[in-house]
Amino acid sequence: MRVPPPNLLKIEKDNLLEDVRSKLAEKYPDYAAPEDGDATDPAWVILEQAAWLVDLLSGQLDQYPYSMVQEFVHLMGGQLSPAVPSLGVMIANPLEAGEIVLDPQQTSPWRFFTLQTEELDIIEFTSLEPKVHLRPSSILSMVEVKNKELYLVGGPKSSSGIGAQEAWKTYQQRSRIFDEEWVRYDLTTSNAESLIETLEGAIASLEERKIGWLEFRIEQVSNIRVSVFARINLAKSFEHFQPTGLSEGDVRAHWGTLDNSTWTPPVRIASLPGLNPTIRGTEPMPGLRRGTILVPNVAESFEIKDLLERKSMPLKKDVVDSIWETLTHMDQKLATLTVSIARGVEPSSDEREPTWISTVLNQGLWAEVVDRTELRFIHMSVGQVEPTAGAFRLALVLKGVSEHNIPPIRVFGIDDNGMERVPLRHNIAWKLRLPDPNAGQRMVLVVALDIQVSATHNEILVVTECDPMAVLCNTILVGNMPAVQDGRQIEIVRNIPEPVNLLYDDLVNKDVIDHLLRDNISKDVASLLRRLPLSHFPVQHSSSIVDFEGVWLDPTSTEGEGALMRLNAPDGNGYHVPLRPGRVVQLDWYRRTDGEYGNVERGAIQIIEQPNGVEPNILEVFNPLDTFYGLGRENEQEAIDRMFNPSGRVAVLPTDWERLLRVNLGMRARGWVIRCWSHPERSLVSHDFWPPTTNETAVVTRSGLQSRVDDMYRSGADTMLVIVGAKDRLISDSELDWARGLIEGLVRRQQQRLPLIKKVVVMKFWPLVLRTKDQEEFPLPCFDIGTRSGTLRLLGDHQEEDIPNKQLLLNAGIVDVEVLDV
Structure with missing residues (x-):
């Protein structure tokens, strides 16, 4: 890089004579100035000749070859630090599935821009990955399990469009999805009406057992099929003691158990304003009589149906079996029938509630999936009009997690037949630290995953011990390194270095990438940056010049004339591409950067430019986090201060x-x-x-x-x-x-x-x-x-x-x- 020139040593004769006259006037006031006296006085002639000689000789000092000074300072490590591009993440909303591919010989057809403002022009970004697979998708729900209870923790920003591609963690709320949990026992018989009478009698006998929380419903599916639905109804348990449905003080309920089981519904007293604060959120007390519970000090006229709330956890498998076993004990005829069991939950009107619960319950996979004390679940739709297999890009925004010790992540595919037991293959594409949008100077870790999905998968379920603050679909690693299509042709006329000024002042070469990697950049992102195509210059009747290899380049211009490149001159590593006279070098394209102006805030990247008919056709783009790491070029004074100003002790031992x-x-x-x-x-x-x-x-x-x-x-x-x-x-x-x-x-x-x-x-x-x-x-x-x-x-x-x-x-x-x- 070019080193700033030192101050000129030349002394102007006019300034020197003026200084001499002023000093003579101070020391000898009676001595007349030439304007007032004789300008041909020999003393004045001698002074003017001396000033002329000083002007001439001092000017020759500046004629010392400046390139030698530059090389000497360069050997000392002196060079201007170039402008460094910013990095960030962007989500895309594609119309159809496809891949964004970087061709080393051509510029990318997809270009991403910020909006132009009164203060800044548009800032362009480009994808930094060799290949990114995009597909139409949307986030459906975000929930977590803590101590076996299900909680709602977030959801997508909107149900469609680019807002469905990102979901942020919000307030925690207990899920009420299991309030509508049901178990269906399907029976096959030759006489459906007779079977219904038998079931009704067995259910009536079971009611006398005072299992107040259990409710049954019989449905005739056909002449040979009958279904029995069982569900938990907490309000039903109060009907015997409070037939009016209103409290009269202490509230009692029938709370019996099933045969061969001690299980009862895990419940707590609701945290409602009308209840005594001392009992809110606590478990009910055992009643004086066996098989009953007691809730003391309930305000009079309080609606009993809202008194208890069920803990957000499903029925255990042995409880499901015990329900049918207890029912068969009421009538032995039922024990001879073959029963098939189905489970599920009723759809909820709350959009935050998960929709994958029924699938997991019906397949009996709840215990296999929820195998940790704390887990997070992200449910996404990945189905398409024309199903295709391929990778699905997903990113998790993690806080307080080491990039070297990321908790396990499992991904399950869901198709028309249910959820697969074997997790899908996935790998970490890259990890990048970006500013925390909620915590000042702190950083968050963005972990991008490539998940291999098949053409039959409509949805996927991500299960992880991580606690993501956000989930992003179709995430692309972008940087402020757009390609410049130059197009000029340079004919080589001599064997000596041929200088060429490029169109922009701040270019990106491998030296700029090395400056960027001095920051806290992960190894996988560093690998992507080192493999990023930086330039392509076809040479007539010879191999192309790629990534400025074999040519000298100063990627930073401080004079606004464009960065300087010299053909027929070795690069920083000493590699030289000889170009004979008559050869034509076409400046096809190269990359530039906007430096610190590339650090844009969340949501600034909104515009996309793409050719007609390109696949995938991207409808919308958005950057969910601020971009970071961009630095402006170092000016001359900053370089001098950094090199030669006094500093603290250099660490050696x-x-x-x-x-x-x-x-x-x-x-x-x-x-x-x-x-x-x-x-x-x-x-x-x-x-x-x-x-x-x-x-x-x-x-x-x-x-x-x-x-x-x-x-x-x-x-x-x-x-x-x-x-x-x-x-x-x-x-x-x-x-x-x-x-x-x-x-x-x-x-x-x-x-x-x-x-x-x-x-x-x-x-x-x-x-x-x-x-x-x-x-x-x-x-x-x-x-x-x-x-x-x-x-x-x-x-x-x-x-x-x-x-x-x-x-x-x-x-x-x-x-x-x-x-x-x-």
């Missing part, structure tokens, strides 16, 4: 890094252990990592740690190992991810001055307790275990481990000592 990291981590890491291990310490001293391989309960932790250990061993002397963590507890993965982002960013900034450390591996600190008989005192925390005896255990854990036969523990230290009685 591990202790320098520890001091610098402690300052940058701030109050959140107050009291933490921060230990930096250099390459000599790791390579010359025997060491080990915690937990040890003998700890069978930490196999998963050890396997996840091993990848970072292997990464460290593969690296050289320019890699530093950093251990961070609290002394009194084991920090969480989200805390480690936060610290890792700050530390990696600090290392990238330090590289601009002294690139001694180019890579950092960050691990969490494991606080250990030493149980020993020795009473020797030593400073804590202690990483040296070579001379220690006894056993080690993790702070807060009771499982003890033998001390490894090594000199150091790199990621763990002794923070406390328990001396055993001899």
Whole structure:
């Protein structure tokens, strides 16, 4: 990149003479100026000749080859930092299924823009992925299960259009979908009327058992088929004691149990304004008589039907079987019949209520799907008019989650036959951190998934332990790197470098991508950016020039003349594409950026430009989060200040890094252990990592740690190992991810001055307790275990481990000592 020129050394003779006259007038007031005296005075002639010589000689100082100065400063690391493009995510609403593909030789037919305002022109964005599969879809519901209860947590912004492609987590509300749960027992007989009489008699006999919460309904389907519907009706249990339906003080209800079962409906007292605050949300009391319950201190004239509310959980399978078993005990004729069972819930008028419950209940998959204490469920429609198989792009916006430890995600396909038992194949396409729309400078993690769906799938159900704050369909990774279609043809006339000014001041080449990747960019996004086509210049009778390889380019122009490119000149890596005279180079296309102006707010990207007949035909686009990472080009004064102004001490030794990291981590890491291990310490001293391989309960932790250990061993002397963590507890993965982002960013900034450390591996600190008989005192925390005896255990854990036969523990230290009685 071009280095700004220094100030001119030339001294103007007119300015010099004026300065001499003013000083002479101050020192010798009687000495007349030339205007008042003799201008041919020899003294004035000598002064004018001297000023002329100073003007001439000082001007020659500026004629020193400036390119030599530039090269010298460049060797010192001096260069203007280029404009860096912004990154973001965008959702699309396609008319039909299709793929957005980036052709390395052509520009993308899809272009995305922001609206033009009074202050800013339109900002263009483009897809950064080689291939993205889009398909018409919509989000139907977002629910979660906590302690076996179902809660509504969000829903789509609208039922159609681009609003159906995103759903945000809102307030939590208990689902009422199971209030209308039903169980159907289908019976086949030769005499339907006789069977109905038998069923009515059995139900009447069951009513005498005082199981007040159970209600039956008989329906004749045909001459040979009869169905019995069973459902829970809480209001029915009060009919015997409160026939008017109104409270008279203490309220009682029949609450009997089924045969071979102690189960009763899990209920709580409703939290309504008309009830005593002390009983709201509590469970009813057992009544004085067996098989009854009591709700005390209910306001008079309160409607009993609203007194209890059922906990939002379905009937268990053994309860469903017990209902029919109890009914057969009322009449043994029913026991000889073959029964088929169907389950479901009535459709709800609340659009937030899930519609997949009936499918899961009827197939008996509820226990298999809900196999954790806390789970989130996202239900989406992916059906099409012309069904096609392929990938479906879905993104989860997560908060407080480490990108290296994302909780498990399962995806189930739903077709006309119900929900499949085997989860669909899916993979993480990329992960990107963007600003949290609700928390200032905090960041959220956007995790994009590619889910493989078949042509028969109409819907999918995502089950995850993550707690997404938003769900996005048809998500595309975009950046402010639009392609510029130049079209000029440059004929090579000489074998020397041929300068060409391009059409824009801020271009994007691999050097700009490297500047962008100095920020906290995940590895998968970095891989996509490194594979992104940046330019294409066909050469007559020769191979094309791709991504500016083999030509010299300064991607930043500070003079508004366009970025400068030199053909027949080597690039920054020394690679040179020789172009003989007579060859014609066509400037087909290249990429540019708007720098910091590409950081646009949520909802700014709304316009799409695409050719007629292109597939997929995208109807609407929208960016649900702010774009980020864009930076403007560095001006000349900023580059000079960065290079030559005084600065703090440059970190060289591990202790320098520890001091610098402690300052940058701030109050959140107050009291933490921060230990930096250099390459000599790791390579010359025997060491080990915690937990040890003998700890069978930490196999998963050890396997996840091993990848970072292997990464460290593969690296050289320019890699530093950093251990961070609290002394009194084991920090969480989200805390480690936060610290890792700050530390990696600090290392990238330090590289601009002294690139001694180019890579950092960050691990969490494991606080250990030493149980020993020795009473020797030593400073804590202690990483040296070579001379220690006894056993080690993790702070807060009771499982003890033998001390490894090594000199150091790199990621763990002794923070406390328990001396055993001899």
